[in-house]
Amino acid sequence: MKPKISIILPCYNVEKYIKRCAKSLIEQSIGIENLELIFVNDASTDSTLSMLSEIEQEYPDNILVINMPENRKQGAARNIGLKYANADYIGFVDSDDWIEPDMYEKLYSKMQEYNCDLVSCYIFEDYPNGTSIGIATGNNAFFQINTIEERKKFSQIDSGGGVCCKLYHKSLIIDNGILFPEQLKYEDNYWNSMISLHCSSIYVLKENLYHYSVNPGSTVQSRNALHHLDRLNVEMMKIDTYKEKGVFDIYNAEIELEFLNLFYVNTLFIIFTKFDLVPINIIHYMQETVLDIFPNYKSNPYFIEDPNKYHSVLNTIELDWSGEQWNMFAEEYRKIIHNE
Numbered sequence: 400m401k402p403k404i405s406i407i408l409p410c411y412n413v414e415k416y417i418k419r420c421a422k423s424l425i426e427q428s429i430g431i432e433n434l435e436l437i438f439v440n441d442a443s444t445d446s447t448l449s450m451l452s453e454i455e456q457e458y459p460d461n462i463l464v465i466n467m468p469e470n471r472k473q474g475a476a477r478n479i480g481l482k483y484a485n486a487d488y489i490g491f492v493d494s495d496d497w498i499e500p501d502m503y504e505k506l507y508s509k510m511q512e513y514n515c516d517l518v519s520c521y522i523f524e525d526y527p528n529g530t531s532i533g534i535a536t537g538n539n540a541f542f543q544i545n546t547i548e549e550r551k552k553f554s555q556i557d558s559g560g561g562v563c564c565k566l567y568h569k570s571l572i573i574d575n576g577i578l579f580p581e582q583l584k585y586e587d588n589y590w591n592s593m594i595s596l597h598c599s600s601i602y603v604l605k606e607n608l609y610h611y612s613v614n615p616g617s618t619v620q621s622r623n624a625l626h627h628l629d630r631l632n633v634e635m636m637k638i639d640t641y642k643e644k645g646v647f648d649i650y651n652a653e654i655e656l657e658f659l660n661l662f663y664v665n666t667l668f669i670i671f672t673k674f675d676l677v678p679i680n681i682i683h684y685m686q687e688t689v690l691d692i693f694p695n696y697k698s699n700p701y702f703i704e705d706p707n708k709y710h711s712v713l714n715t716i717e718l719d720w721s722g723e724q725w726n727m728f729a730e731e732y733r734k735i736i737h738n739e
Contacts, residue, residue: 402435402461404503404566406490407480409473411441414450416495416612421454423497429504436462437483438494439476442469474579474586481572489567495612496563502608506566513541515600516571519559520608527614533607534560540603547649550596554653555701558601562587564609571598585630588661592637596646627669628681631688634662638692655693656701663689664712671729672736679722689716 406424410417421438425431438455440448451464465479477491488510492498506518521535542558544550559565571577575597579586641647641654663685670677689696696702696716720728 400432402486403429403433403507404488404490405435405437405480405484405486405569406492406503407437407439407477407484408492408494409439409441409476409480410443410447410451410494411470411473411476412443412445412447413494414443414445414447417447417450418454420492420494420497423500424492425458426500427498427503428501429507431458431461434461434503435484435486437465437480438462439465439467439480441467441471441473441476472582472584472586474583475581477579477586478581481578484569487569489569489572490565491563492609493563493611495614497610497612499608499610503566505604505606505608509602509604510566510568513600513602515541515602516568516598517594517601518566518604519601520564520604520606522560522564522609522611523607525610525612531610535605535607537605539605541600542603543600544598551650551653553601554595554650554657558595558603560609560611562590563611567594580633580636583629583633584626585633588630589633589637589640592657593640596641596644596650622673622675624673627673628666630666630669631662631681631685634658635688652699652701655696655699658693659689659696659699659702659713663716667712667715668732671732677722677725677729679725682720682725686716686718 408420408424413420421436424434424436427434436458438451440451448464448466455462455464463483465483467476467479473493481489488507490503490506502520506520509515509518521533524532524534526532542553542556544553571594575593577590577593577597580589638647638654638658641650647654666685667682670681693699696713702713715728
């Protein structure tokens with residue numbers, strides 16, 4: 400029987416978490432018989448592969464384990480999983496996370512009811528001390544995007560969390576040739592933007608159904624790690640893709656705003672909070688790149704409409720500060736966010 404949903408899980412050294420994750424998928428209320436679980440082992444060096452093999456043997460008709468001989472990071476693992484997916488609907492789960500028992504039943508039900516490209520839900524942030532914080536607010540919503548103006552408006556709407564709390568119609572992915580960047584962290588930023596560019600209908604379910612594990616030792620939380628700067632390469636890839644697709648000028652204000660936030664503002668936040676010393680050469684590169692691609696960023700209509708919303712930190716783009724001045728600014732920033 401053809402599965403209803405293919406769920407792709409990149410796995411790298413997750414022996415501590417994989418059983419919990421797999422259990423939450425196998426026990427989904429929609430029924431394991433309706434699911435195809437594709438675990439992609441990304442050259443783990445612990446016992447992840449052997450544990451996956453045991454799980455596969457228990458459910459050979461519904462679980463597939465793919466072993467990658469060399470580590471190629473999450474984007475490549477997801478792309479490989481897509482090649483093996485047989486269902487009409489696609490989901491992604493990170494193997495150190497877990498999901499509520501009825502997550503996929505609820506997402507699939509809304510997908511069928513509204514016949515949309517995408518259904519999204521929200522996440523719980525689970526902390527090591529046992530605290531779990533749900534972030535969903537407001538009411539459910541259905542969006543249809545048929546015009547340029549509707550897509551511009553949709554770009555400013557909160558449509559849920561990242562890659563993993565969504566159910567995608569496979570045709571949305573395949574027909575538009577959407578893939579994850581490989582050998583880079585922050586690949587989700589590229590994927591989400593390409594999905595938003597091509598999605599024509601989305602249902603947003605304002606329920607927390609996905610448990611994201613906030614792990615201090617994860618790559619996302621690690622300190623002084625150069626992979627945090629992969630996000631700059633990802634944003635440049637997006638600019639290239641927008642130009643290749645002929646939409647850079649059509650959605651220029653929206654692309655510019657997204658770039659200012661993800662390339663500059665959010666990266667500054669990461670530099671200030673995850674680096675002991677500000678890498679001044681990277682700051683200069685970021686400033687120069689913004690001014691090269693978007694020299695008139697101050698005229699962006701979203702920025703003019705509500706400048707406070709779009710971060711006073713944007714005022715630093717044209718400042719010629721020394722390393723000492725940037726480190727002092729970073730220290731003040733850390734005090735503010737920590738309420739010191």
